[in-house]
Amino acid sequence: MSSFPPELVVDILSWLAPEDLIRCMCVCKAWNAFIRGENFIKSHLQRSIQTNSTRSILLTSSDSVLFSLPFGGKETFGSAVKIVPALKDTWILRLGCTLEPLPPLVSGRSALYGFGYDSANADYNLVGVIEFYNSKNVIVSSRVELYSLKSNSWKSIQNMPCDGFKVYPICSRRLLFISGALCWLMHNNTNWLIILSLDLASEKYGQFSTPYVGNGRTYLLLDVLRGYLCFCVNYWSARHDVWIMKEYGVAESWTFLFSVEMKVLPMGFDLLCKPLVFSENGDMVLLTNDNGGIYWYDLEKKNFKRVEIHGEPSTYTATVCVGSLCLLDGDYVVAERQ
Template sequence: MATVPMDIVRDIFLRLPAKTLVRFRVLAKPYCALIDSPDFIASHLDRTLRTKDHLMILLRGALHLYSVDLDSLDNVTDVEHPMKPGGPTEVFGSCNGLVGLSNSPTDLALFNPSTRQIHRLPASSVDLPEGSATRGYVFYGFGYDSVNEDYKVVRMVQFKRDSDDELGCSFPYEVKVYSLKSNSWTRIGTVPVIIQFLFYFYYHLLFRRGYGVLAANNLHWVLPPRPGLVVCNSLIVRFDLVSEEFDKVPLPQDIGNYNSDTQMDIGVLNGCLCLMCNHDQTYTDVWMMKEYGARDSWTKLFTVQKPKSFKSFSYMRPLVYSKDQNKVLLEINNTKLMWFDLITKKLTTLRIKDCPSSYSAELIVSSLVLGCKGDPKEVKRRQQQQQRDQEDKKRQNKKRDDFLSKGFKLVL
């Protein structure tokens, strides 16, 4: 390898998964410098996003996180991360190889499963407004602001007048945005009234509807239908990560033909915002907004009938196309993954060896974002801990030597 020109080495390295590149950093100082360089990290991510190589599925079981390569489902890896104390840890979004992790509204982190590097967010308190008794539901969102080249986390906290207030409409939400570039939180002052209707207890009880869906520099949440409140029937609210303002997304024009029992969810496929319309748990229509913001670009992609083996069919979202574009990987009821054949309209279970029986899934790309050195604070903490361990060891060795020198005398 020493005789291979660096431009060829760079071209080879760009084609490798991030896990392999982390190991290759120890081969030589020039390779380490190349892999750690911001230009290489950006180029590696750009190629991975274009080719869709080295895709991983992050599985969240009852207490643990697991990862498995989409092209090799026989090797499930337990994902170790420093957020476990106080868990179980929630995964509230993914972007460019990073995932958002949460133990509580004040214990958040960005984590790269490929490099195992973590960046803990500075704690930001939740300030209860005067007159409120308790905090209610918390909504999260995580995405990339490509205009300002910044990763951002959105936290929306619902307040309740008392513990029996399940609707939680009494107080406005507290909305804060974290910027990785500045490593700080900012409170959003102007929040539309419609946000107060984002939470509905039974709607959010089982599935991850509280986590924002990222598409086109915007995070999205769907408002649940509420009996007697027409204004809240299936609206999509978006938060622009660039302007940091709220707005609404227009629904397909034909959506008006659906009845009030139609349940709507949102997702993302091929980078485009998707709308799933579930009809009385019998079948689900999947729509895609092919040109973001243009109502006329909504197109119905396919319809999925309820699998015969499922007792309920209340939640479904698409994750990724197969490489031949003939199938779509679906997550159903936050418990199973299935391939849907776009030609035959048949469903096939994606069987993953040695994985938990029930799990939620997140699609992750292989990337070096956050670098291989990780959070400077975390690195410093580890270095300090290693130094303390070495000092403790020295003290123990000194005590032992003193004991041996004082307690024993050599008799000739």
């Protein structure tokens, strides 16, 4: 390999999967140092995102156990492999300890959590938005807490803007990370649905509108699709519409993608149709739901085909992830297959 131009070696290595790169680290000290380098790790991640070369689907079972489902470029799936128990209970315990004592007259609280990366400070953050209620189920206070992995500490940051928003304003199930910010859905005092965002670097809030203009019985979902902010509107007993925001934060860039009629949903498929990815030629979209199950939906023929997965849990939620050499502590990754 010493006769190969260095730039060619770099290009070849950048196409490999993380587990193959870990094996390559044993070739020689020079390769080990290069693969562990920050520049290579970043460029490898960018190429993986652009080419979908290390794409997989993460399944979270109802008992909070994680499974990895390899997803090839030709719409082929491997077997679901159990990887590690989720740490949700540990995070909640740490949050609970941080947020005590509760304000007077408070009998309960609700919270949303979100995880993201602050590129300006090269730091991973966990954010909790907590609302406190009194015995009459009225919000008496709220708090926004941010955990910094770099400093290993929590701090309170500026609370959500309250002016112009209704009581019980949050209508998301989680805080969604995209473009350096966490986003979630809220209603203002005129019942208009908006997206509130928190930029992790500046810790400042922003807001922009959604393409939804109705006020009937719906189920709403905010997600990421193709690297864009994705907005799903489920009109119960009618259809499921999917939009993406072509330019983050610009409401005028909302673009309608597709619609699924409820009457064609497979038996057992609940009201949530979450899009995961599109097929290579764009004629199909991979959908999932909270009851478990992954389906290809043909956008032209308007029909479903269930994806048979070996080793999948009985019920789960699914999300798409990209394999990389990055670790939360900034060191190189050490991986092993079971």
